Amino acid sequence: MAERSDRPAAPRLIFFGAYDPEYPRNLIIRKGWKRLGFPFSECRAGMKMKVHTRYPALMLRYMGRAGKGDILFVPDFRHKDVPLAWALARLGGKKIVFDPLVSRYETRVLDRGDAGRGSAQAWHNRNLDRISFNLPDLVLADTAAHAEYYRESFGVRRERIGVLPVGFDEDTFHEFPQRVDDGELRVLFYGSFLPLHGVDTIVEAASALSARPIRFLLVGGGQTHGAARNMAESRRLEKVEFLPSVR
Template sequence: MRYLFAPKHDVVVISYLGHFDILLVWFFAKLRRKKIVWDAFLSLYNTVVEDRKLVSKNSLTAKALYALEWLACRAADTIILDTHAHGEYFATTYSLPREKVRTVFVGAELEKFPSIEHKGDGQKKQLDVLFYGQFIPLHGISVIHEAALLLKDEDINWTIIGEGQMADSFANALEKKPLNKLNWIRWVQYEELVAQIHNADICLGIFGDTEKASRVIPNKVFQILSAGAPLVTMDSPAIREIFNEARSGVKLCEAGNAEDLADKILQMKAELASLSLPAHTALRNVISPSSIGKAMKRICMDTIHGKQ
């Protein structure tokens, strides 16, 4: 009810995990003749049911999640997703007009992930490779472990930071096939991530072969780009929205393919000395909070004026 007495405004913006919020606000927004922009970010149905497979598609939970998201999509005048590929999924899954779904990259906080000259040296013997993130299917932690095993005779130090759904299976895999040069850190403070990135020669993105993995660009990829570090990640329609494989400081490998990942790591190692570092400087403006804010404002203005 407090919304009815809210100050004068032009549009209502509902943020991530606003599935219930948007249904509650919809009626009152209509009373005030205000349109709604929903920053959906991701699909709960896809995450829980299709990607992480925490419940069966035929379960009541799955059906309830789908119904909730279907209703939320119809309550919104405009829906924002993080990539065009993700937008296509929403439009198809929930039978939405494609123009109703808009795209804004996740981006990164440039001040927290400053770009510095990278220490990579293609002539040095030892290579430091970093992965950090949640251990969820789309990240492909098992692919990273398999690639590390393939490169076990190379002088590579692997730093793995994170835990989550796949942590137990990763721990079991390490027990069966240990790697002496792999350091698994369960957690570091958010503020410490940039130091980990700067201390690495190569940073890893995601490698899962799930459909969701092909549609998203995780926040950590933007953080690595902001920090100017060499990046190896999976090739996908989503990542191609930012750059192609020819870009300096980036290697794209086949999803779920440990051999290709290992090969791309060695290719990047050979090219480190010749990289124009810090890498990705031109991309920092594209992924900055300022650019993200301008894109959000443009979408809000289009929604207010009925432009899709």
């Protein structure tokens, strides 16, 4: 008689939306799911497609083999794809999980300042957050603080939100042999210099620690890069170095 396994069958995920498959968060989750031996499929449309062409394309792909699964997983930044995923999930008796990574309102209005708080764009982004955060069966946050923000700002019920910390790609990042101690501590920042990254705080810390044997290496570029560089230069911080992005 064949041995019976008591392990329940793993749910099959359907990665759904106009997401970037190479974006680190998406790549890590897919690799992790695959490493656990769990099945998944992808129902993806071009990232630059507008809603009126993206929705039909996603529906056609979903109706094919891509739609075979138990849970629709909408990856980061795809707030606008959640309503379609929710409708398809309900029609097929499936669950939906959304991994927003950020709030559009917080990012575009409060952080970047692309629109004023009382503007139509602010209302649009806040409303899109509220809809996309409350339709899914589960919303993922990258930190406990973000989870609390989603609950307080958009009314997401506590039992419908979970925390999945940002990880790293083990195929890219490896442990290096310990370097020879030359008496200097090196601090590395690598990012796109968004306001929420707080590079100005890093420069402030470098200024406060300028007499210590600590070197700061800031790699990348973006919105606050110029201001951070000017701050470092105005304070004559010789141990703060700026380098362009590495790809």
